[in-house]
Amino acid sequence: MAKAIKQIRRIEVSEEEKRANDLREIEDALIDNKDALLETLNVVGGMKERGILSLLNGLFGEGDRVLKVLVELLNVPENTAALKNLMLLVGAAGKINVQDLEPLLLKVNAGIENVAEHGEDAKKTGYLDLLRTLKDPEVNRSLTLLITFLKGMGKDTEHEEKVNDKSTPSENRQDI
Amino acid sequence: MQDSIQVVINGKSVAVSKEQSVLQALNENNLDLPSVCYHPSLGAIETCDTCMVEVNGEIVRGCSTNLSNGDNINTTASHVKQAQDIAMDRILYNHELYCTVCDYNNGTCEVHNTVKEMKMNHQSIPFESKPDPVDNSNPWYRYDPDQCILCGRCVEACQDVQVTETLTIDWERERPRVIWDNDVDINESSCVSCGHCSTVCPCNAMMEKGMEGEAGLLTGIQQDTLRPMIELTKNVETGYNSILAISDMESAMRENEIKKTKTVCTYCGVGCSFDIWTKGRDILKVEPQVEAPANGISTCVKGKFGWDYVNSEERLTKPLIREGDTFREAEWDEALKLISSKFAEIKKDHGSNALSFISSSKCTNEESYLMQKLGRSIIGTNNIDNCSRYCQTPATVGLFRTVGHGGDAGSIKDIEMSELVIVIGSNTSESHPVLSTRVKSSHKLHGQKLIVSDLRKHEMAERSDLFIRPSSGTDLVWLSAVTKYIIDQGWADEAFLKDRVNGLDEYIASLEKYTMSYASEVTGIDEAELIQIAEMIHEAKTTVALWAMGVTQHSGGADTSTAISNLLLVTGNYGKPGTGAYPLRGHNNVQGASDFGSMPDKMPGYENVTDEKVRDKYEKAWGTPLPEEVGLNNHEMVEHIHEGKLKAMYLKGEDMGIVDSNINHVHAAFEKLDFFVVQDLFLTKTAEFADVVLPASPSLEKEGTFTNTERRFQRLYQALEPLGDSKPDWQIIMEIANEMGAGWDYSDPSEIMTEAVQLADMFAGVSYERLEGYNSQQWPVAANGTDSPLLFEDEFPFPDGKARLFPVEWTQPLQFDDEYDLHVNNGRLLEHFHEGNMTYKNEGIKSKTPNTFVEVSPELAEERGLTDGTLVRLTSPYGAVKIKCLVTDRVQGKEVYIPLNDTDDAAVNLLTSSKADKDTDTPVYKELKAKMEILKDKGTSPLPKINHRNGNPQPQKGVMVERKWARKDYIFPGDMVTKEAINYGKSH
Numbered sequence A: 001m002a003k004a005i006k007q008i009r010r011i012e013v014s015e016e017e018k019r020a021n022d023l024r025e026i027e028d029a030l031i032d033n034k035d036a037l038l039e040t041l042n043v044v045g046g047m048k049e050r051g052i053l054s055l056l057n058g059l060f061g062e063g064d065r066v067l068k069v070l071v072e073l074l075n076v077p078e079n080t081a082a083l084k085n086l087m088l089l090v091g092a093a094g095k096i097n098v099q100d101l102e103p104l105l106l107k108v109n110a111g112i113e114n115v116a117e118h119g120e121d122a123k124k125t126g127y128l129d130l131l132r133t134l135k136d137p138e139v140n141r142s143l144t145l146l147i148t149f150l151k152g153m154g155k156d157t158e159h160e161e162k163v164n165d166k167s168t169p170s171e172n173r174q175d176i
Numbered sequence B: 001m002q003d004s005i006q007v008v009i010n011g012k013s014v015a016v017s018k019e020q021s022v023l024q025a026l027n028e029n030n031l032d033l034p035s036v037c038y039h040p041s042l043g044a045i046e047t048c049d050t051c052m053v054e055v056n057g058e059i060v061r062g063c064s065t066n067l068s069n070g071d072n073i074n075t076t077a078s079h080v081k082q083a084q085d086i087a088m089d090r091i092l093y094n095h096e097l098y099c100t101v102c103d104y105n106n107g108t109c110e111v112h113n114t115v116k117e118m119k120m121n122h123q124s125i126p127f128e129s130k131p132d133p134v135d136n137s138n139p140w141y142r143y144d145p146d147q148c149i150l151c152g153r154c155v156e157a158c159q160d161v162q163v164t165e166t167l168t169i170d171w172e173r174e175r176p177r178v179i180w181d182n183d184v185d186i187n188e189s190s191c192v193s194c195g196h197c198s199t200v201c202p203c204n205a206m207m208e209k210g211m212e213g214e215a216g217l218l219t220g221i222q223q224d225t226l227r228p229m230i231e232l233t234k235n236v237e238t239g240y241n242s243i244l245a246i247s248d249m250e251s252a253m254r255e256n257e258i259k260k261t262k263t264v265c266t267y268c269g270v271g272c273s274f275d276i277w278t279k280g281r282d283i284l285k286v287e288p289q290v291e292a293p294a295n296g297i298s299t300c301v302k303g304k305f306g307w308d309y310v311n312s313e314e315r316l317t318k319p320l321i322r323e324g325d326t327f328r329e330a331e332w333d334e335a336l337k338l339i340s341s342k343f344a345e346i347k348k349d350h351g352s353n354a355l356s357f358i359s360s361s362k363c364t365n366e367e368s369y370l371m372q373k374l375g376r377s378i379i380g381t382n383n384i385d386n387c388s389r390y391c392q393t394p395a396t397v398g399l400f401r402t403v404g405h406g407g408d409a410g411s412i413k414d415i416e417m418s419e420l421v422i423v424i425g426s427n428t429s430e431s432h433p434v435l436s437t438r439v440k441s442s443h444k445l446h447g448q449k450l451i452v453s454d455l456r457k458h459e460m461a462e463r464s465d466l467f468i469r470p471s472s473g474t475d476l477v478w479l480s481a482v483t484k485y486i487i488d489q490g491w492a493d494e495a496f497l498k499d500r501v502n503g504l505d506e507y508i509a510s511l512e513k514y515t516m517s518y519a520s521e522v523t524g525i526d527e528a529e530l531i532q533i534a535e536m537i538h539e540a541k542t543t544v545a546l547w548a549m550g551v552t553q554h555s556g557g558a559d560t561s562t563a564i565s566n567l568l569l570v571t572g573n574y575g576k577p578g579t580g581a582y583p584l585r586g587h588n589n590v591q592g593a594s595d596f597g598s599m600p601d602k603m604p605g606y607e608n609v610t611d612e613k614v615r616d617k618y619e620k621a622w623g624t625p626l627p628e629e630v631g632l633n634n635h636e637m638v639e640h641i642h643e644g645k646l647k648a649m650y651l652k653g654e655d656m657g658i659v660d661s662n663i664n665h666v667h668a669a670f671e672k673l674d675f676f677v678v679q680d681l682f683l684t685k686t687a688e689f690a691d692v693v694l695p696a697s698p699s700l701e702k703e704g705t706f707t708n709t710e711r712r713f714q715r716l717y718q719a720l721e722p723l724g725d726s727k728p729d730w731q732i733i734m735e736i737a738n739e740m741g742a743g744w745d746y747s748d749p750s751e752i753m754t755e756a757v758q759l760a761d762m763f764a765g766v767s768y769e770r771l772e773g774y775n776s777q778q779w780p781v782a783a784n785g786t787d788s789p790l791l792f793e794d795e796f797p798f799p800d801g802k803a804r805l806f807p808v809e810w811t812q813p814l815q816f817d818d819e820y821d822l823h824v825n826n827g828r829l830l831e832h833f834h835e836g837n838m839t840y841k842n843e844g845i846k847s848k849t850p851n852t853f854v855e856v857s858p859e860l861a862e863e864r865g866l867t868d869g870t871l872v873r874l875t876s877p878y879g880a881v882k883i884k885c886l887v888t889d890r891v892q893g894k895e896v897y898i899p900l901n902d903t904d905d906a907a908v909n910l911l912t913s914s915k916a917d918k919d920t921d922t923p924v925y926k927e928l929k930a931k932m933e934i935l936k937d938k939g940t941s942p943l944p945k946i947n948h949r950n951g952n953p954q955p956q957k958g959v960m961v962e963r964k965w966a967r968k969d970y971i972f973p974g975d976m977v978t979k980e981a982i983n984y985g986k987s988h
Helices: A015-032 A034-049 A052-061 A063-074 A077-095 A098-121 A127-135 A137-153 B022-028 B078-093 B110-117 B153-161 B196-200 B223-236 B240-254 B301-305 B332-350 B365-379 B393-402 B412-417 B433-445 B459-463 B475-488 B494-500 B504-510 B516-523 B527-539 B557-570 B590-595 B612-622 B634-642 B663-672 B729-739 B749-759 B843-848 B858-864 B961-965 B973-987
Strands: B004-009 B012-017 B052-055 B058-061 B072-074 B141-143 B167-169 B178-180 B206-208 B259-264 B273-279 B282-288 B320-323 B326-329 B355-359 B384-386 B420-424 B449-453 B466-468 B543-547 B580-583 B648-652 B675-680 B692-695 B704-707 B712-716 B822-827 B854-856 B871-876 B879-887 B895-899 B929-936
Touching: A015 A034, A034 A052, A063 A077, A063 B223, A098 A137, A127 A137, B004 B022, B012 B022, B022 B052, B022 B072, B052 B078, B058 B078, B058 B973, B078 B110, B078 B973, B110 B240, B153 B167, B153 B196, B153 B433, B196 B206, B196 B282, B206 B282, B259 B712, B282 B301, B301 B843, B320 B332, B332 B355, B332 B648, B332 B675, B332 B692, B332 B729, B355 B365, B355 B634, B365 B384, B365 B590, B365 B612, B365 B648, B365 B704, B365 B729, B365 B749, B384 B590, B384 B634, B393 B557, B393 B580, B412 B433, B412 B543, B420 B433, B420 B527, B433 B449, B433 B459, B449 B459, B449 B527, B466 B527, B475 B516, B475 B527, B475 B557, B494 B557, B516 B527, B543 B557, B557 B580, B590 B704, B612 B749, B634 B663, B648 B729, B704 B749, B822 B871, B854 B858, B858 B879
Parallel strands: B004 B072, B355 B384, B355 B648, B420 B449, B420 B543, B449 B466, B543 B580, B648 B675, B675 B692, B822 B895, B854 B879
Antiparallel strands: B004 B012, B052 B058, B052 B072, B141 B206, B167 B178, B259 B273, B273 B282, B320 B326, B320 B692, B704 B712, B822 B929, B854 B895, B871 B879, B871 B929
């Protein structure tokens, strides 16, 4: 005769047994990962020395609060603009053709050097001086270069732009 | 090629298949066209306008424009792109892009992917918030109007696929949005929480709550930090390319954390398969797949959201051994040794037949196979059965008599395409929800006709073209009368009968007494309606019959099933697409449990245990002698325990103490057992009687195969590790067998299947490789892997290949004394599975449907003074229940209905008898009468206001995009660019 019963006596794992089991598990993990752990300890030691640990501790301890402050800080107009500029600059840097730029930069450097040397002379330049200097092969080369540059700059590059908020044609606007 | 036409795509001449849209043709040729609202399972919805394309010089929607020979298509012209951009801009005006911190950023967001694909860098119309807040009222999914792009996929799915007809888009308000019923909170609506809307939503507007704050690496951030973070992401964005790249990286990182596993649902016989997303043991969501063979994108509330039980704290995690009046947790070793020694002792003292085995229709094919192998080969008894004895065995017998295979004649697709569906004794939309959607949809959209025969006006009845309510247990009579009328009118399929069917003359003679007037008298149905049924069958080119427990759980259950099959044979409705007999299997593996031999008279593949050749085959393979005589079915087992002949039982995955009939009698039997082993997830009512309870693992924690109602094998993969010390059933059975010296060494379920299919010819070509992923096979499966989606195309599996008409007589249902004046019907509810051991573990389901109730008719309520919440006692000759009333016109007169989801005072099987179908011993659950007394006049309604049955559906076809187009502020993008192009022409 087996009547319906509902009561269950659980296997009681004593605190000591549980502790022993947990310790064994940890021990196994330590041995399995010996090399990685020893190396990690070195890294952690270094972090402790330089105070990074306490910094991280604070960050994780108050994760959501810190994150909120950070996000709010980043979210003020100057900072979003800075972030935006940064991303744009990174994008722009990628587009600069450094190979072609190098000779140009060398020339700019030479120009700067020249100004540094003779900039303080403050000698006036008249119209005739100007025409005369065109004959100077160095000046002529510079001007030709600049004119070529100006030509290129005038080309339509709108289609390549990333920042473009111009169009809000109101007739396109629909509530659907 | 006849099926192809020649068109020009972007200047190149291409051959494409006929009768498809521009979008499909482009996809076929690997050309991209944006298509945000298009979904392969929903077709063209035409709301998003992103698929703008030029055909013969005119800009049109690619999704809804069909191609003709010679068409010229342009997808690359700048004004085409411009039109697409305008459409996408309108979408982004409605959807805030914050992908990196969005839970839906999992690689499948259509908005994200389309922005990327279109190389959009900024939007012309800035996003603007909608006036309504997020609707979080439903337990399982949320709607965020601010993320909703108004594509209407959810509405299409709700109206035309699921056909619950709850969702619409209110196109006329200033900022349109999706609304529920007539604009109420989700939880107050008629929404059945089937999950279709969140499955098809292209973005995060309609999202499963399990995903919220879980899916993303950054999405778990508190709301007050998340909001500034969204603002920040948006402010910093320098064009979408860089933002999308970051979110793509984040999305890729998520894959490391989230595991997606294909599994098969365990809540009914339809066999829905889907991916389940898990993170650790947490279930994030269920993601149905278009390629899932039975269900596609469809699910019901249980399959989509009902998996909480897997992580329930009530799960058993260690074996339990009875000690006095408590169970003691034990280690496996001790439990196995105890079981083995007890089994051996009882076998020695009382013989093999003193032991019995009950397999589960929730477990896998492999587990059913091992259970019967344990019983037959190790113990030496055929006392093995499964719970199909409680439901569909009569249908199987009816089909064996007439057509030779005990399974559905075709696939769900055949039901979907049939011209006429006859539903008999099946509450399909609650018991087989996803299958019913195919009927509801075909009926709503494609002119399919629907006849329903039932006591109760359930949803299928509400939707039917003809609904009859015959007296309980008389279906055989009207079926036979309609068959006779069809033959008398000369409407029988003479050619089919001549070429493919035996026994016509004898059968016609047996029909003589089933005249229309006799049928009308017995069933209470007008002759005119019966004639109408005959006419509808005659007029339909194809007919299918669906039936379930309303037919089988009667004294003449097998005979009525036979009568259905006879009717189909006479009208030639077998062996061609859109025809056949469909006994709807109730549990995920009712079909497979029997297929793999958990039956007292059949080996796997339905070969007789009494056949010496069959036994020889298995004796050689298993290396042990096998019992020769037919064993006990589970109904007989109970009687044999009472008679003292059966001493031990090993039962897995079945709460027999609740779901068998006359459970007082069953409990008394359990108490008499010398040794009782129960294997389950929980300490069920049945397990409370056990001597040893073994903790099993559910479907998500193991591998194997299930066979659905379509005879379809499908694989399930392991999503989670077994909880605690629980184990998959196949492992437990193997360990018991090995403890008894069997020496089995299956290392995984595929090895069990390999052994089984080598022995059972019917499944010869079934293999795990062929079932990989979403692949499936429908038996019989030939050795080369060819399967059989549609049965009987060439012949019936009898020696001469012909079907057999099988004469049957009507059996009068069980009679009760006059004092038992109420007929008690019983069955399932949509949201609970069976007795509710699994579904009551879900807080959402509990909040919407906390307990069972008795449905009483308005007439009876009036007569007895009952209201919603009146507590009554119903008493039958076998027992009594205490239960609350719910007044509804789903039932009429003195007919009441009790859903079977209770394991306590309201369990309907406290009332049912031990009487059974004369041919199969299936209990006559449906032949039950009781008397009523009122215990407490007034009380709260047993059905909360937030139950979907109190909702107010709004039927319409699809999303009604015409209403969007009729808005004053709507201009077709194609028209805008055409105009501009002309302008440009003038000014440039």
